[in-house]
Amino acid sequence: MESGSGSDFGSDFGSGGGGGGKLDPGLIMEQVKVQIAVANAQELLQRMTDKCFRKCIGKPGGALDNSEQKCIAMCMDRYMDAWNTVSRAYNSRLQRERANM
């Protein structure tokens, strides 16, 4: 994850929107949404890697052995399950709070 990730976005600004430097807000919004989705995916991957490394790798050897790879694969799926469960639970809670207000 590079810190200067705005640079791609910036270069798209110039080429989009046709002539006269007119910026299409619809185009901007779409590009922003993509950037946000990418950032979220990166965040998820980073945390997943951290957690699964902790769970599955004991003393680091010269390579990932079969059991470690299996563990990582399962861990990835479980982490996604956990993420989805948390997302649903949080959403429910928010809706309940709004209903109570």
Added chain:
Amino acid sequence: RSRRGSAGNTGGTGSSGSGMDAPSAAGLGGADPQLQRFIEVETQKQRFQQLVHQMTELCWEKCMDKPGPKLDSRAETCFVNCVERFIDTSQFILNRLEQTQKSKSAFSESLSD
């Protein structure tokens, strides 16, 4: 139930609907109300996402032993409880902070004569 400290405000997810807790998006979207609205909505969505990331990480530590072939029902219940208790904790902290600040200012007012 009082609005302050509701789940909408915990962890900066913003109040429901209008996104009033967000810093004004006027400067960001410029004069375009469509862009402004878009920024408000996306900001709120992002707050939600960030909290899900954070809670997943925390609750994983508490609820997951060894990753198995599927998420068993005990672990699933643990995750749900974990989310609820995290938000309760956040609300508790906000409410108590508000209370202790109120009592502090009453105390210092009576001293400053």
